[in-house]
Amino acid sequence: MNVQRSTLIFAWILLLPAVLYVVVIVAYxxxxxxxxxxxxxxxxxxxxxxxxxxYEKIFNTTFAxxxxxxxxxxxxSVAIKMIIGVFGACMLNAAVPGRALFRVLTMPPWIVPMAIxxxxxxxxxxxxxxxxxxxxxxxxxxxxxIAFLARGSTAFWATIITDVWIGVPLVTLYMLAAxxxxxxxxxxxxxxxxxxxxxxxxxxxxxxxxxxxxxMSMLSLxxxxxxxxxxxxxxxxxxxxxxxxxxxxxxxxAIGSKKxxxxxxxxxxxxxxxxxxxxxxxxxxxxxxxxxxxx
Amino acid sequence: xxTQPAMINRYRWYELISIYAGIFLFLxxxxxxxxxxxxxSLKPLGLLFTSPYKFWPENGxxxxxxxxxxxxxxxxxxIFNSFFISIIVTAIxxxxxxxxSYAFARFTFRGSGLLLGAFLxxxxxxxxxLLIPLFRLMRTFxxxxxxxxxxxxxxAFLIPSxxxxxxxxxxxxxxxxxxxxxxxxASHFYTLRRVILxxxxxxITVVAITTFIGSYxxxxxxxxxxxxxxxxxxxxxxxxxxxGRQEVIWNELMAASFVGITPAIIVIFFLQRYxxxxxxxxxxxx
Numbered sequence: 001m002n003v004q005r006s007t008l009i010f011a012w013i014l015l016l017p018a019v020l021y022v023v024v025i026v027a028y029x030x031x032x033x034x035x036x037x038x039x040x041x042x043x044x045x046x047x048x049x050x051x052x053x054x055y056e057k058i059f060n061t062t063f064a065x066x067x068x069x070x071x072x073x074x075x076x077s078v079a080i081k082m083i084i085g086v087f088g089a090c091m092l093n094a095a096v097p098g099r100a101l102f103r104v105l106t107m108p109p110w111i112v113p114m115a116i117x118x119x120x121x122x123x124x125x126x127x128x129x130x131x132x133x134x135x136x137x138x139x140x141x142x143x144x145x146i147a148f149l150a151r152g153s154t155a156f157w158a159t160i161i162t163d164v165w166i167g168v169p170l171v172t173l174y175m176l177a178a179x180x181x182x183x184x185x186x187x188x189x190x191x192x193x194x195x196x197x198x199x200x201x202x203x204x205x206x207x208x209x210x211x212x213x214x215x216m217s218m219l220s221l222x223x224x225x226x227x228x229x230x231x232x233x234x235x236x237x238x239x240x241x242x243x244x245x246x247x248x249x250x251x252x253x254a255i256g257s258k259k260x261x262x263x264x265x266x267x268x269x270x271x272x273x274x275x276x277x278x279x280x281x282x283x284x285x286x287x288x289x290x291x292x293x294x295x
Numbered sequence: 296x297x298t299q300p301a302m303i304n305r306y307r308w309y310e311l312i313s314i315y316a317g318i319f320l321f322l323x324x325x326x327x328x329x330x331x332x333x334x335x336s337l338k339p340l341g342l343l344f345t346s347p348y349k350f351w352p353e354n355g356x357x358x359x360x361x362x363x364x365x366x367x368x369x370x371x372x373x374i375f376n377s378f379f380i381s382i383i384v385t386a387i388x389x390x391x392x393x394x395x396s397y398a399f400a401r402f403t404f405r406g407s408g409l410l411l412g413a414f415l416x417x418x419x420x421x422x423x424x425l426l427i428p429l430f431r432l433m434r435t436f437x438x439x440x441x442x443x444x445x446x447x448x449x450x451a452f453l454i455p456s457x458x459x460x461x462x463x464x465x466x467x468x469x470x471x472x473x474x475x476x477x478x479x480x481a482s483h484f485y486t487l488r489r490v491i492l493x494x495x496x497x498x499i500t501v502v503a504i505t506t507f508i509g510s511y512x513x514x515x516x517x518x519x520x521x522x523x524x525x526x527x528x529x530x531x532x533x534x535x536x537x538x539g540r541q542e543v544i545w546n547e548l549m550a551a552s553f554v555g556i557t558p559a560i561i562v563i564f565f566l567q568r569y570x571x572x573x574x575x576x577x578x579x580x581x
Contacts, residue, residue, distance in 0.1 A: 010483040011402040014394035015410070018454060021391055025451035026417050029428035036427060084324070091317040096306070104567050105322055108329060111559050113377075113512045115531030116552040120328035123335060123545055131331045134348020168325065197310070226421035229515045247423045254427045255520055267424045278419045282412065 030271070036264035043258045054265035062241070063249065063266070070245040073156070074224045077163045081220055082213065084164065085171025090201070092172065093179045103173070110169035118233040121162045125149050125234070149235055152242030159231050159243050163224060171216055178212035179205060211288045218281040222274065246270050336360070336549035343545055359550040366537065366547055369525060373533030374555060380442060380529055381510040384449045388457050388506045391450070393499060396461035397487055401473065411458075418455040422448055422516050433521050444521035445514060445529065453509050457502050464498030465491070504566055511559065530555045 037054055041047045092102055109117055124131045127147025136142045148154040182205060190200050228247045231237060237244035237252060244252075250270065254263025306314065335343060337355035364370060399411055422429070425448075433444045468491065476486040492499075514529040522528065534555070537548040 007402060007483070008404055011398045011404060011407075014398035014487075018391040018395035018414075018458070019410070022414065022417055022451060022454060025429070025432075025448060026420065026425065029425040029432060030420065032428035032431070033425060084321070087317070088321045091314060091321055094306075094314045094318075096311065096314055096318075102318055102322065104564065106325055107567065108556075108560070109325060111508055111512065111562070112556045113514070113531050113559070115515050115534060116556055117328060119534065119548060119552060120332040123549070124328060124331055129344055129348065131327070131348070131350070135350070138348060165324065165328070222419050223421075226423060228421065228423045229513075232519075233515075247421070251423060251426065255430070260427050260431075263427055267427065270424050271420065274419045274424070278416055 033264045033267050033271070036260055037268045039261045039264075041260040041264070047261075050261065054262050057262060058265055058269070066241075066244055066246055066249050067269075069156075069242075070225070070247075073160060073243075073245055074221065074227075077160045077167070077224045077227075078217060078220045080160065080164045081167045081171050081224075082217055084168050085216075086175050086209075086213070088168065088172040089175035089179055092176055103176070106169050106172055108169075109166050114166060114229045115233060117166060118162060118230055121158075121165070122149070122234055125158050150239055152239055155235050155239060155243050159234055162230050162234065163227055166230065167220060167224065171220060174216050175209065175212060178209055182208050214284055214288065215281075218277065218284060222277050222281070225270075225274065225277065246273075332549045332552060336546055336553060338546055340544065340546050357550075359546040360554070363537075363547040363551045363554070366544060367533075367551070369528075369536065370533065370551055370554075372526060373528055373530045373536075374558075376442075376527060376533070377511060377514060377530040377555075378558070380445050380449070380514060381507050383442070383446050384453065384510040385503055385507045387446070387450045388453050389499065389503060392454060392457040392461055392502065393492075393495075394487070396458050396465055397491060397495075399458065399462045400465035400468075401470070411462075414455050414458055416455075417452065422452055426516070426520055430520060440522050440524045440527065442527055445517045445527070448517050448521070449510055449514065452513075453506050456509075457506055460505065461495070461498055461502050464501070465495055468494050504562070508559065508562065 038049060038051060039047050040050045040053075088106065092099055092106065123129075125133075125148040127133050127145040127150065130148075132148065133142070133146050137145065146154065148158045186204050187200055190204060195203070226247060227245070228251065231243050231245060231248050232251070235243045237248040246266065247270065250263050250266040253259050253266060257263075334350070334352050334355075336359050337357065338352040339354070339356070339358070342349075342353065399407065429448055430439075433439045433447070436443075436447075438444050438447065472490055472494070473486055476490045481489070515531045518529050518532040522532075525533075534548060534551060537544045537551060
C-alpha cells in the first residue's frame with residue numbers, strides 16, 4: 001500500500017502525544033528500573049554501581065520461596081476465576097425471566113473502588129465478629145472462631161478468594177459475550193437433530209468458547225500476577241510472610257525500606273516474568289486468529 | 296439476543312429450578328460482601344463486637360451514616376478528590392487517545408502494528424512494578440503530594456485499553472466517508488473533526504465511561520505512594536481515616552463505603568448497556 005507522505009506525517013502527528021506520554025511515564029521508568037537494579041540507590045545522596053549484587057541478594061534471601069508462592073497464588077486465583085466465570089456466564093446466558101437484572105447485579109465487584117470491596121471482605125474474614133466465621137459456627141461446621149487473616153494457610157486462600165471475587169465479573173461478562181456470539185443456527189440444527197441441552201453445550205458451546213477462554217485466562221493471568229491492593233489491604237503480606245507475593249515483596253523493599261536498588265532488581269524479575277506471559281499471549285492470540293481465518 | 300423465547304429455549308421445570316439455583320449461588324458470592332457491609336453499617340458499634348455472631352442487626356439504625364461525617368470531617372473532600380482526579384484523568388486520556396485511535400484505525404505504515412503492540416504491552420506492567428522510578432520522576436517534576444502525582448501515572452495505565460476499544464470502534468466506520476470528504480477537498484484535520492468525530496461519539500462515550508470507572512476504582516497504589524497530604528487523598532486511601540488507633544470504626548467505615556460507591560452504582564444502573572459493550576468490544580470478532 002502506497003502511503004502518501006502527507007498522510008504519514010498526519011498519522012504521526014495524531015500518534016505523537018500518546019506515544020510521548022507513554023514513553024515518559026512507562027518506557028523511561030522501565031529503563032530506569034533496569035539501571036537502578038544495578039545500583040545501591042536509597043535515600044542516600046550518593047548512588048554507586050554495584051553490579052549483580054542486588055540480584056545475588058535476592059537469591060540469598062527467601063525470595064525463591066516468594067516466587068513459588070506467587071505462582072501458586074496466581075494459578076489458583078486464575079483457575080477459580082475462570083471456573084466461576086464460565087459457570088456464571090452459562091447461568092446468565094439461560095433465557096430465563098430476570099436475566100437482564102442478574103447481569104447488572106454481576107457488575108458491582110468490578111465497578112466499585114477496589115479498596116472498598118476489600119474492606120468488606122476484611123470484615124467478613126474477621127474471626128470474632130465476621131460473617132464467614134459466624135455463619136459457619138452457627139451452622140455448626142466449625143467449633144470455634146477462625147480468624148482467617150491471622151493464620152498463614154487461611155490467609156493465603158482468603159486473599160485468593162477476594163481476588164477471584166474482584167476478577168469474576170470481567171470474566172463472566174466476557175465469556176457471556178463470547179457465548180452470545182455463537183451462531184444460533186448451530187444450536188437450532190443440533191436441536192432439530194434431537195441433541196439435548198447438555199450435549200449442545202458440550203459439543204457446540206464449549207469448543208467454540210476455547211479461543212475466548214484462552215485469551216481471557218492469559219489476560220487474567222497478567223492482571224492477577226500484578227495484584228497488589230488486595231493483599232496489601234488485607235494482610236500486607238503477613239502473617240509471617242505467608243501471603244507475600246513478588247509485587248508485595250517489591251513494594252515493601254522499595255517503598256517500605258527505601259532500598260530502591262534492591263527493589264528495582266525484584267521489579268526487573270517481575271518484568272521478565274510478565275514479558276514471558278506477554279509474549280505467550282501474543283503468540284497464542286495470533287495463532288488463534290490465524291486458525292480462525294483458515295477455517 | 297433472541298426477541299421471543301423459541302421452542303429451543305423452553306425449559307422443563309427442573310431445568311428452571313437448577314438454573315435459578317445456579318444464579319442464586321453465583322450472585323450470593325458476588326453480593327454477599329455488599330449485604331454484609333450494609334448490615335454492618337446499620338449495627339451500632341457495640342453490637343458489632345459481640346459474640347455469638349448475629350446476621351440481622353437488632354435495633355439497627357442509620358446513625359452511622361450521620362456520625363461518619365463527624366468522625367472524619369474530611370470525608371466529603373475525599374469523595375470530591377476521587378471525582379476530580381477521575382474527571383481530569385478521563386479528559387487527558389480522551390485528548391491523547393482519540394487522535395491516536397483514529398491513526399491506528401485508518402493508517403497502516405511501517406511499524407504501526409508494532410507500535411500498537413507496544414501500547415498494549417503497557418497493560419502488562421502494573422504501576423506497582425514501576426513505582427520506584429515513577430516516584431523519582433514525580434519528585435523531579437516536583438508534583439509529589441499534589442493531585443498530579445495521582446493523575447499523571449493514572450492516565451498512562453488507562454491509555455492502552457482506551458486505544459484498543461476506540462480503535463475497534465473506529466474501524467467499523469466506513470472508509471468511504473473519509474474518501475468522500477477527501478475528494479471534496481477536505482483536509483485530514485477537517486475530516487477527522489467534522490466527519491469522524493461526530494460519528495464516533497457513541498464509541499468515545501463508552502471509552503469515557505470505562506476510563507472514568509477504571510480511574511475511580513483504581514486510585515489506590517499511586518495515592519498510597521505518591522501523596523501523603525490528607526487534603527488530596529482520594530476515597531480509597533481516605534477510608535483509612537476510620538482506622539483509629541485502638542480499633543476500626545467498622546460501622547462508619549461501611550457507611551462511608553456505601554456513600555462512596557453510590558456514584559458507581561448510579562452509573563451502573565443508567566449506563567450498564569454502554570459498560571457491557573465497552574467491556575466486551577474486541578472480545579467478539581464481527
